[in-house]
Amino acid sequence: DPKIIQKPKYLVAVTGSEKILICEQYLGHNAMYWYRQSAKKPLEFMFSYSYQKLMDNQTASSRFQPQSSKKNHLDLQITALKPDDSATYFCASSQERGSGNTLYFGEGSRLIVV
Amino acid sequence: AQSVTQPDARVTVSEGASLQLRCKYSYSGTPYLFWYVQYPRQGLQLLLKYYSGDPVVQGVNGFEAEFSKSNSSFHLRKASVHWSDSAVYFCVLSHVNTGNYKYVFGAGTRLKVIA
Numbered sequence: 001d002p003k004i005i006q007k008p009k010y011l012v013a014v015t016g017s018e019k020i021l022i023c024e025q026y027l028g029h030n031a032m033y034w035y036r037q038s039a040k041k042p043l044e045f046m047f048s049y050s051y052q053k054l055m056d057n058q059t060a061s062s063r064f065q066p067q068s069s070k071k072n073h074l075d076l077q078i079t080a081l082k083p084d085d086s087a088t089y090f091c092a093s094s095q096e097r098g099s100g101n102t103l104y105f106g107e108g109s110r111l112i113v114v
Numbered sequence: 115a116q117s118v119t120q121p122d123a124r125v126t127v128s129e130g131a132s133l134q135l136r137c138k139y140s141y142s143g144t145p146y147l148f149w150y151v152q153y154p155r156q157g158l159q160l161l162l163k164y165y166s167g168d169p170v171v172q173g174v175n176g177f178e179a180e181f182s183k184s185n186s187s188f189h190l191r192k193a194s195v196h197w198s199d200s201a202v203y204f205c206v207l208s209h210v211n212t213g214n215y216k217y218v219f220g221a222g223t224r225l226k227v228i229a
Binding site for chain 1: 148163206215221
């Protein structure tokens with residue numbers, strides 16, 4: 001059974017619309033992350049959270065907003081979608097935030113913006 | 115700046131042959147190093163991890179990697195590949211920088227195993 005659940009697995013959105021990607025982890029981890037993978041950039045770090053607190057943000061655009069309503073949840077809201085946002089978005093978690101902690105990944109949410 | 119280079123974007127090997135996927139890193143300290151594998155339409159899965167000790171670290175499914183500080187390398191090896199090993203392999207460096215913990219991913223090597 002997958003320990004990190006991402007929803008939806010696939011979605012098609014219209015340019016200018018807004019979508020929320022859901023991530024829940026059942027590993028009991030305290031750190032959670034969002035990564036993006038596209039044809040242009042293999043794997044791109046976006047955000048890290050530790051104990052529901054934003055720790056690092058490498059996303060230049062404010063259109064991307066992480067939301068942590070529970071310790072094991074880290075959703076990603078994307079507004080004013082653009083075709084360039086088309087990518088697979090991976091949620092990951094680790095026991096703690098720190099060097100050497102193994103990242104565990106979900107299966108991804110593949111977003112296509114038309 | 116810290117970086118990870120996987121010089122081979124694509125590698126094709128015959129089933130049963132040995133495999134080496136190369137990884138070079140740039141980091142002044144002692145890094146944590148990982149190899150991850152991504153099968154089609156799946157997330158990344160950990161193969162193995164290294165920080166200190168024996169420079170040869172064993173992983174899952176017969177994979178191993180050898181750390182070389184002098185060469186700044188962390189190459190992945192397997193003695194005999196199977197068709198199911200076809201996937202994308204990522205070398206990853208983990209370190210701390212100005213209080214922020216970073217995971218630096220290589221661009222990945224796409225492995226194709228042929229009959």
